[in-house]
Amino acid sequence: MSRLAAFAVQTGRGAMPWLVALSAGSYLLLGFAQPASNVAALCGRLNVAQSVFLPASNLQFSQILQAVAADWILMVVAMMTPLVAANLSYVGRVVHASQKVAASIAFLLGYLCVWILSGLLLVPLAFVLALAGAWLDLSLALGVAVVWSMSPLAQWARNKCHGTSRIAAFGQEAQADGCWFGLRTGAACVFACWPWMLVPLQVETGHIAVMVLTGLYLFADRIAPPATPVWRLPPALETVLGVSLLPGGCGPNRHSLRHTKPLAATSQPVRTRH
Numbered sequence: 001m002s003r004l005a006a007f008a009v010q011t012g013r014g015a016m017p018w019l020v021a022l023s024a025g026s027y028l029l030l031g032f033a034q035p036a037s038n039v040a041a042l043c044g045r046l047n048v049a050q051s052v053f054l055p056a057s058n059l060q061f062s063q064i065l066q067a068v069a070a071d072w073i074l075m076v077v078a079m080m081t082p083l084v085a086a087n088l089s090y091v092g093r094v095v096h097a098s099q100k101v102a103a104s105i106a107f108l109l110g111y112l113c114v115w116i117l118s119g120l121l122l123v124p125l126a127f128v129l130a131l132a133g134a135w136l137d138l139s140l141a142l143g144v145a146v147v148w149s150m151s152p153l154a155q156w157a158r159n160k161c162h163g164t165s166r167i168a169a170f171g172q173e174a175q176a177d178g179c180w181f182g183l184r185t186g187a188a189c190v191f192a193c194w195p196w197m198l199v200p201l202q203v204e205t206g207h208i209a210v211m212v213l214t215g216l217y218l219f220a221d222r223i224a225p226p227a228t229p230v231w232r233l234p235p236a237l238e239t240v241l242g243v244s245l246l247p248g249g250c251g252p253n254r255h256s257l258r259h260t261k262p263l264a265a266t267s268q269p270v271r272t273r274h
Helices: 003-011 016-036 045-053 061-094 097-130 136-150 152-161 171-201 207-222 235-241
Strands: none
Touching (some): 016 061, 061 097, 061 171, 097 171, 152 171, 152 207, 207 235
């Protein structure tokens, strides 16, 4: 069974269907809202630059900022929520049934909070890249993203994304621990994926399609198993091909950390507090 098929079996009955629905709803909102909007569509490089740097007779600057913030939030929810299906399923396994929904929501809020705040740095950086001109900004963003994915630092962050956290089973502690787990996972995810979020921001036409492709790439990247942080080809290729691309790797789905299981395959929850 391929890694993609195994992951689908493990998460198909857990959080993944809800996360996919949340992601699809956000894509639809972006798709419907942008054509009718008079302000910048955050994912469209040219429209963003025009709305921010050129005078607009019928819009206040605060309205532009609100539209940009709303687009960024929708973009984050659309692209990043499917990546934490295994983490969210883990939260549901280790807490009591009465706390499952509350702890899962707390995890998602913590995770998305980190990603939303990252826009304070990533959105201005996207504007700076947009000044490079047509195609050069997209090529530069894509090149940085690919090189970063190959780096040991990115692999270290991906390993952190597979980590677990001690979560209480009952009461407000379960919710607080779930939120803290979400914050930790979100920080690791931002560190691992930040340059890929710049890629759709440089595309004026077809940016929804680029968002979808980038999200699928990051999903394939995320379900690759933990590995020793070394320079390597992007793990998403390993997921798609089903073979190890690490130096010295051989055979299907081999990786350097032989005793480390992906989060989705973890069968024993950590000990919880009572």
